[in-house]
Amino acid sequence: MRIENSFIPVRGVGEVTERRLWENGITHWEEFDGSVVGETVADRIETFIEEGWDHLERGDVSVFADALPAASRWRLYENVREETCFLDIETTGLDASCNDVTTVSLHRDGETKTFVNGRDLTARRLASELEQSSLLVTFNGQRFDVPFLETCYDLDVTVPHVDLMYPCKKVGLDGGLKAIEQDLGIGRDMPDLSGRDAVRLWNEYERGDDSALETLVEYNRADTKNMEPLLEIVADRLHESVFETACQGE
Structure with missing residues (x-):
């Protein structure tokens, strides 16, 4: 659609x-x-x-994003598919006022980039990546990822935003990202980890374990890349239930 x-x-x-x-x-x-x-x-x-x-x-879909309900912003995707940025962050905790962002992964047009705190994760880098995107896609990013980045890096994220949690709920998919992936058969090439594991891995990296950072980055990238097939599936289901049934007069 x-x-x-x-x-x-x-x-x-x-x-x-x-x-x-x-x-x-x-x-x-x-x-x-x-x-x-x-x-x-x-x-x-x-x-x-x-x-x-x-x-x-x-190529500006912001006016439509502002006018659409959160659960209907999936309709924007088909128009700006190649300029859509899937984003996920890892942090040392849940409070942006006292915790840090550790890694940020962005997946756009088949390419995935990961920025690491203390290396190349900067406000300028993030702003540049977002400026190149017509649409931002996250999972629970409206309440977590975006406010966290805005607080920690003094950003003003204005890119039209699809928080996948809302269209997922519209088709009966509840729970966290990994639980929904399992329900839909979207696989991962690594052991299942959690947000708590992400904090542990960062702490191990800070104590000198570079392999822990490699695992953390892999985990972060998997979260980010898997949002693309998830959006494809959810958008197809919503297209059928919202649009095709009406067009067929059902």
Whole structure:
């Protein structure tokens, strides 16, 4: 599903109205003809579509992200797939005011980068990577990863953000990232570790064990890369349940 299939970012258009449009054959912006809805809402939709094309031509999906509910921002992905940045961090604890970020991994367009505290993890590096991204994808990052980075590195993360936890819940996938991966058969090439293990590994690295850092980085990278197939699966399920069933009149 693409942004051009969406009408709920328009003020006054909710899921019920959007579904009615789809059921009446208006499944794309190009098909909108002012029917099905009242004159006021039709004017808003026409204005939204006209301005929306301009935003898409510039590769800017921020205006749509701001207008979409958190559980519906998965709709942005197909339009900016190659510019989507999957991000995950590891820390020494849960409180950004007194704990540190240890590693940050970013996966975009088939390439994964990991930055390590004390080596190459800097505010400038992070800001540069985020500036190159049209969409940010995390798991529970809205409440944890992004605020943690903003606090520790004085960043203002404005990249449109999909927190996978919310669309996962919409298709009945609850629990943490690794539990959901197991439910969906998304595998890992390393032993199962936890956030507590990540703290332990960092402490061992600081005491001189370089192999502990290698394991921590591998763990962090697995978390980050596995969000891509997870988003693909969840987006396919939501596309079918939200969009295709309406288009088929079910």
